[in-house]
Amino acid sequence: MKENFDYVFLTNTPSFYKVNLCRALAKRGLKGLVVFYGFGREAVNVEPDNLPNLFFHFLHTGNSARRSRWATWRALLKLMKSIETSTVIYSGWLATEYNLYSFLSPRRRNVVVVESTPFESTTTGLKSRLKRLIVRRMGRALPSGQLSLELLKRLGFKGRAELTGSVGLIDMPSRPEFSRRYELSQPLRCLYVGRLEEVKNLEWLIMQFAKSGRQLTIVGDGSLRARLEKIATPNITFTGFIPNSQLNDIYLTHDLLVLPSLSEPWGLVVEEALYRGLPVLASDVVGSTPEMINATGAGMTFQLNNADDFESSIARIEQNYATFAEAATQIDFLARATAQINAWQSVISSQQ
Numbered sequence: 001m002k003e004n005f006d007y008v009f010l011t012n013t014p015s016f017y018k019v020n021l022c023r024a025l026a027k028r029g030l031k032g033l034v035v036f037y038g039f040g041r042e043a044v045n046v047e048p049d050n051l052p053n054l055f056f057h058f059l060h061t062g063n064s065a066r067r068s069r070w071a072t073w074r075a076l077l078k079l080m081k082s083i084e085t086s087t088v089i090y091s092g093w094l095a096t097e098y099n100l101y102s103f104l105s106p107r108r109r110n111v112v113v114v115e116s117t118p119f120e121s122t123t124t125g126l127k128s129r130l131k132r133l134i135v136r137r138m139g140r141a142l143p144s145g146q147l148s149l150e151l152l153k154r155l156g157f158k159g160r161a162e163l164t165g166s167v168g169l170i171d172m173p174s175r176p177e178f179s180r181r182y183e184l185s186q187p188l189r190c191l192y193v194g195r196l197e198e199v200k201n202l203e204w205l206i207m208q209f210a211k212s213g214r215q216l217t218i219v220g221d222g223s224l225r226a227r228l229e230k231i232a233t234p235n236i237t238f239t240g241f242i243p244n245s246q247l248n249d250i251y252l253t254h255d256l257l258v259l260p261s262l263s264e265p266w267g268l269v270v271e272e273a274l275y276r277g278l279p280v281l282a283s284d285v286v287g288s289t290p291e292m293i294n295a296t297g298a299g300m301t302f303q304l305n306n307a308d309d310f311e312s313s314i315a316r317i318e319q320n321y322a323t324f325a326e327a328a329t330q331i332d333f334l335a336r337a338t339a340q341i342n343a344w345q346s347v348i349s350s351q352q
Helices: 016-027 069-081 096-102 125-136 146-154 202-212 225-231 248-252 268-275 289-294 307-319 321-329 333-351
Strands: 003-005 007-010 032-036 054-058 083-085 088-091 110-114 140-143 189-193 215-219 236-240 256-259 280-283 299-302
Touching: 007 016, 007 083, 016 032, 016 054, 016 333, 069 083, 069 096, 088 096, 096 125, 110 146, 140 146, 140 333, 146 289, 189 202, 189 248, 189 268, 202 215, 202 225, 202 236, 202 307, 225 236, 256 268, 256 307, 268 280, 268 289, 280 289, 280 307, 289 299, 299 307, 299 321, 307 321
Parallel strands: 003 083, 007 032, 007 088, 032 054, 088 110, 110 140, 189 215, 189 256, 215 236, 256 280, 280 299
Antiparallel strands: none
């Protein structure tokens, strides 16, 4: 007899925030099978363990970028023939194997998770046509925010969409005592957390801090690390990669998160910083800004690569630090997490 699952989630790599979300669904009694095509550097990966109601399966156990798509396609077909489910959830449209499978799976059971936004996801040309074909195969959608929902509409999606409010569940240790958050450090202690890659726009960021002399800590690793360290001025410190489980102290010893990305579909680091009471200054193409910055008042956005706008924005945060910091501490992250789990559960239950 084939094993039955309430949902099968076809995703890329075992990102901690996706695993956290699926664990929360398991606690609600939903039996899930989460399928990965390998490990990757695009997010912090974890080694997931099976739990009651939650099972993990790797189509490829090595580097996801080096996988044989033909091999993972065959492995996916074999897996899906061996199980039963009423809901297949696709993590966007990045994986050829998953895209192909959506044409074999009945549209009524297909659900697409959308983290992309119109800023970085094209809606014209050949790629757009392929996305539209895939979107037509989806009966339901789980967009992370308003910008993702807007992208879905531009791609012609007509089905039911449930806004999730994020791309997964962040780790939430006990929130700190926030009284010190209203007292600005002198000088302002700024923080960047993430990959050291071109898309993160760190050379530009380093130039801004070289001019201002403000303190900046850069947490993370990547292909640009040596080059960035070479051009950095003494007020900029590099820590290298720090495991997500050890980031709490880093956040608590800084005052402001800066995220200057050229492209950022969501930006989970924004949530992580706000959870610790740090205001956020982000470029205006970061996908989470409507929900996490504009709606909460817990930070500011600046026009991408506009040095004057960046400087005036960071100065305004310095001058009104207590207001921005208090807004960050007032965000109800438990309510946000519950709403996200509810959205997923609602879509999965509607498929059954």
